[in-house]
Structure formats: structure tokens, C-alpha cells
Amino acid sequence: MKQSPEQREIEENLGPGAFSADGFLGSDPRSLADIIRDDQALVKSLGLTHQAIARQLGALIRLGLPGLGTPVPYGDHLEVIVMDYRGIIPCPFRDNVREEKRLTVCRDRLTGDAIRWTDLNVHMIAAHGFYEGRGSPFRVDPAEVQAMLGIQPDPEPEKTES
Numbered sequence: 001m002k003q004s005p006e007q008r009e010i011e012e013n014l015g016p017g018a019f020s021a022d023g024f025l026g027s028d029p030r031s032l033a034d035i036i037r038d039d040q041a042l043v044k045s046l047g048l049t050h051q052a053i054a055r056q057l058g059a060l061i062r063l064g065l066p067g068l069g070t071p072v073p074y075g076d077h078l079e080v081i082v083m084d085y086r087g088i089i090p091c092p093f094r095d096n097v098r099e100e101k102r103l104t105v106c107r108d109r110l111t112g113d114a115i116r117w118t119d120l121n122v123h124m125i126a127a128h129g130f131y132e133g134r135g136s137p138f139r140v141d142p143a144e145v146q147a148m149l150g151i152q153p154d155p156e157p158e159k160t161e162s
């Protein structure tokens with residue numbers, strides 16, 4: 001399939017060295033369009049939306065922020081740690097969005113399992129449906145997120161009664 005120049009530029013931005021040293025695609029051989037399409041199907045199969053996932057990840061950043069570097073308890077046996085790297089990273093999708101360089105880790109104290117995400121992940125999930133490619137250091141796997149956080153699906157839009 002022939003790509004538009006704009007799409008090619010975005011894929012270049014997502015590669016190593018452009019916006020981040022490791023890039024956002026990892027070792028994933030799929031095209032950007034296929035990565036996004038497959039994750040959309042996965043999110044749908046979990047009964048979720050990109051917005052519901054992004055909202056929950058964003059809420060946990062805000063929960064952990066006051067602790068900066070020290071764990072903040074969440075629920076029965078989870079804890080959230082936010083690490084701030086004091087910098088700004090632009091969104092590689094060329095939309096002029098810039099996010100704080102911040103990493104949030106949510107850890108299960110019972111199992112030791114952990115998931116992690118950046119502020120930029122939250123934006124890219126909400127705005128672009130992009131969770132990064134397989135093998136990327138900051139790939140957010142929707143199934144792992146759901147296994148740990150048990151996100152409630154968005155409520156059905158209210159029907160107007162009158």
C-alpha cells in the first residue's frame with residue numbers, strides 16, 4: 001500500500017532516534033496502521049475503549065504525583081509510583097502536543113507484577129489509539145493493563161428521556 005508523505009513522516013518520527021532514542025515501534029514488523037488496527041480490536045474485545053483506558057492511566061498519574069518517587073497505595077494491594085524526568089517530549093504524530101517526561105509504574109505488592117506508562121502514552125492512546133509496537137520499551141499492552149486495573153467500561157451514552 002502506498003503511503004502518503006505525511007504518514008511516512010509520522011512513521012519516521014516513530015522510529016529510533018527521531019523523538020526518542022529507542023523509538024516507539026520496537027521490533028514490530030507490522031505497519032503503523034496494522035498496529036493501531038490490531039490494538040483497537042484487542043481493546044474492543046476487552047469491552048473497553050481507548051478513552052476509558054487513557055482516563056484510568058491518567059487518573060493514576062494524578063494519584064501518584066504527590067508521592068513523586070515514593071509509592072502511593074491504590075486499592076487493596078496495588079501501589080503507584082510516578083517518576084518525573086523534568087523534560088518535555090513532543091508527540092510524534094505532528095499535532096503540536098507536548099507532554100512531560102514522566103514515567104508511572106503500577107505494581108501489585110502481592111504478585112510483584114508491574115505495568116508502566118508515560119504521560120505521552122496516555123496522550124497517544126487517547127488521541128491516536130497507539131499503544132506502541134511490540135518490543136518497544138514503553139509499549140502499553142491493553143490486556144495487561146486490564147488484568148491489573150480491571151477498568152470499568154464507559155457507561156452507555158444516556159438516552160434523553162423527553
Ligand SMILES: [Zn+2]
Binds near residue numbers: 092093095123127
Ligand atoms: Zn498526538
